Amino acid sequence: MDFHLSADEEALRQAVEVFVREELIPREAEFAVAPDIFEGSRWKSRVKNSDDPEIKLYLALMEDLEHKAKSKGLWFLDVPKEYGGEEVSNVAMTAITEELEKCAIPFEIGNHVSNILYNCKGEQIDKYLWPCIRGEKTSAFGLSEPASGADPSMMQTTAVPEGEYFIINGTKMFPTFADVADFVQLFARLQGTKGREGVTCFLVDKGTPGYRIVRSIGTIAGTEPCELVFEDCRVHRSQVLGEVGNGWSLNQAWLGARRFQVGIRAHGMALRVLRAVADDLRHEPREAEKHAAAIGHLLGELEALKTLTYAASWRADRKLDVRVDAAQVKLFGSELAHKVVDFALEAIGPTAMRKEHVIARAFRHARARRIVEGPSEIQRHIIQRALFREGTALLELQ
């Protein structure tokens, strides 16, 4: 048993550590007052169209950081080798995200490539995958509907074959950044199918006749997910991602891929919140004394989250079944981050509710994270189902 990173992973982690120390931390104060839109992931696609001079300023800073990271070879880390990337391990990605999260600037290394796009075939590769890898195109993910969120098997959007085309009808709720995305990964079912059967994934370009973005909806976390309507939208069969009728596995793969990042991000955000609490209490010894045990407890829980996330990442690298690991990381991480933020508000008081305060921001994000990409209840369901199926063998050491 060895908990050390491998030599390659450690070298990469150190490179990112240096980058964070030299490039990000000196700019942290500037970003402390940045608009909400820079919080969370995939900010680029949304702000690139803005005329607001303040947003343009932050965008320029971010682009400068991207340029510097690229010049140090820190950009295409999780891209497979066959697409010119480094194809680093899940453990390495967890380690570099841990380093990035030590700074409050929401800077991610690499372009956001939806993992299921690696199923692109033929012309799809040049049209969608390569531009996403290069950061020229962004995608949205259309799965939830007005009447089906946590349980996507209830989706009602239909795809009816007509010659070389499919005719798509239905409504999709909450694809984030759909309004600025170049295309949407749309899930629809073949007419007459039920449950997981017949689900098919289409790549639908913005501007395709019959595809409308009705509105974007503000949320507590500052993201603005959209409502999409498809009315007799004709999509050529060459736009099917993967196989017709085989889309269910793609939606599952998409949901599973980001879990470990979710875990280590929750860890990083919560740790920053606790640092803010400690900073604040430094001048109030009585309060510090009062809250020391609570802070210590939460730090211990964060340590456990970190170890759980690394172990799950390692299992993923070993190609072991990580569905339960992923559910546990998501559940434990999002619930814990929420507890930390809740405590921080109690410890600091109303000051921390000021909109720009690091804790107030975390407060709004933490609440959304217990819902998005599968609410806590669904994670518990996934865990118990596997537990009753496989018993405690599930938890045995290999």
Added chain:
Amino acid sequence: MELQLTEEEKLIKETAAQFVDRELIAREGEYLKQRQPFLPPGAPMRRELDGTVKSDLMGKAREIGLWALNLPDALGGSAVGNVAQVLIHREFGRSVLPFQPLSIPAFLFESKYGQRLVDGELSLSLAFDEAHKSGTLSHLRTLYRQEPEGAILQDSRIDVIDPDADLFLFPAREQGTQRLGLFVIERESSGLAIVDQADLTTDSMVARFSLFQCRVPNEQLLGYEYEAGAIIASEQLRIAARSLGIGMRCLTASLEHARNRVTFGRRLAERQAIQWMLADLSMEIRTSTWITLEAAWRADNGLPYFDEAALAKKRAARMAFQAADTAIQIHGGYGVCKEFPFEGFYRETRLLRLLYGQEEELDRAVGEKFMRQQATGNRQ
């Protein structure tokens, strides 16, 4: 990273698992059904493992290398590292039978009692003063004065669990210098009295270990601050590992019962209240397993590990208590019956949570350290 067990670790784990299944769990029925009639005041109430069974088990454990875990082969031990010890104690935790493999610190083996301890002729208890409670050496009350021929221990009264032992290991601070000494003392030494023996609510005993003007020869001073800290950390790892085993047993049994038990026409396994209790428990078991193994791995690799061992103990013991509580709830009336292991686990784990670091005490130390680091601008 390589979290797969090595072939050797797998073998050790399998050996321990088989021993626990065949020798301990197989004997549980008899042990649990010991009659505990209403007794007159003062009579022993606790369940005990029969003396001949105990020595029989010891012999068998020793034969297959599950004894004197940290001593080299040449000295009659198994010479396994901390990770392997966690794997072993984790298996033993699956049984309520009060039998665990012995670990003897190397420095104690080098004392004149070493071989007799390994052979089971002598038994040892830890009289760790306030560290039993706080998990740190900062609140010790026992003081000693160094004289040329030995240490003179001042007046001190400490609670000690398992007071039947022949030898006691305990830390004390030198008056003035505050230097810590780790001493071993024989039960019959003059100046040592063991009084007020009483039953604990677990099936063990507690007594007052009382020192008054007690003289201990120099050869019985076995270690200093680090050795005493290492004893605490290894106790914490042992408790954490045992807690993992208790958690696994409670979860396994609860899953089995929930699959079979029917209420109002549906199996318990189909009830969400039951499903979620077990889902949460499985998550706690997994996180506690990894942090316990990580702390043990750090110990094996010469990295600092005292804080990690303390955290592992805190989380794992709390998890095991929750596991016992959940198992009792799911088993209903059977859960509180003494013929089932769960009520015993429940009593035991409540004590484990208190030993070598009450939760709040450990949390406070971590929180204070973090705030000190934060003041110096250190980003962990």
